Amino acid sequence: MQYQFPTLRFYLTGLIILILIFFFTWFPRAQIDLIVASEPLIMDFEIKLDSLTETILFNLDTIPARVIISRDKEVWSGYKFIEELEDDKTEQIIVFKEKDLEWLVIYKVQNLLNEAEQELINDNQFSEIELGKQVFEFHPEKWEIEILKKDFSKRQWTIKIFLEEEVVKKYDLDKLKQEIRFKKKSFASQNLENLLSIKKVEINLWPWFWQQMPVFSNHINFSIKLLDS
Structure with missing residues (x-):
């Protein structure tokens, strides 16, 4: 019996099938x-401003601050200026980086949410898919700031941050x-x-x-x- 090679049509059909498999697998x-x-998350934190530190002290709720001359405010871009932190006698004002405040507050919020998640794990109410809660999006521009304590002699000040954000389930x-x-x-x-x-x-x-x-x-x-x- 003479062997017959597959026809061109056979090869074309196979090629088309391979192309379709590749297309519907990869593309x-x-x-x-x-x-x-979502549900509202309402929190407040006390934050210390310290001109003697150069870095954020997350465990001490402290961020670096600077004492500058009030008339030089325009030079300090990226810093937060609050009128209540100004000393009329010396014409000085306390400033701090807005990003430092954001990082510390976000760190504290996430820590609290992580602790709540850990409690669910400990109580066997934990799902491998539904992991707890997370803030959908932070809005630092809406946070309210209250001055609790200011002491120019000790170069330390305390503020209180009030925030309201939306939390959603974390998956x-x-x-x-x-x-x-x-x-x-x-x-x-x-x-x-x-x-x-x-x-x-x-x-x-x-x-x-x-x-x-x-x-x-x-x-x-x-x-x-x-x-x-």
Whole structure:
């Protein structure tokens, strides 16, 4: 019996199948918007200003401060100026970096939220997907500052920060990606909507006609959005 080589059509068909497999394996992308409910977080902190330190002392709630001549304020860009921290007798004012205050306050807020998360773990109320809470977005420009104590002789001052931010549920997005990759769009949507605090799920796939989640988890992108934002 004489062996017959496969026809050109056979090779073309195989090539097309390989191209399609490659295309629908590598190219699909998913953008998933999780519309979540939030709750207010209201806190206040006492912060010390110290002109004798050069760095933020996170454990002592202290940030560096500078004593400058009041008329030189324009030179100190990036610093916070508060009229109540001005000494009329010496025409000096206490200034501090806005970023230093932000870093310290954010550090303290995140520490408190992490402690609450640890309590859930200790009480066996912990989910591998739902990890606790996080601030959706900090708004330092809305924080209120009250002067509690100022002592030019000791070069130390104390202020109080009042803040109100929105907190949302924190999710392990990497694990979520692993759970829904290569699943049907409807399955992924239903699973995500079953998570706490998620009110709506919007999944946009590319190509648009492809109703399967991407094979690779790094082709899935999550965005967290506030309800009615």
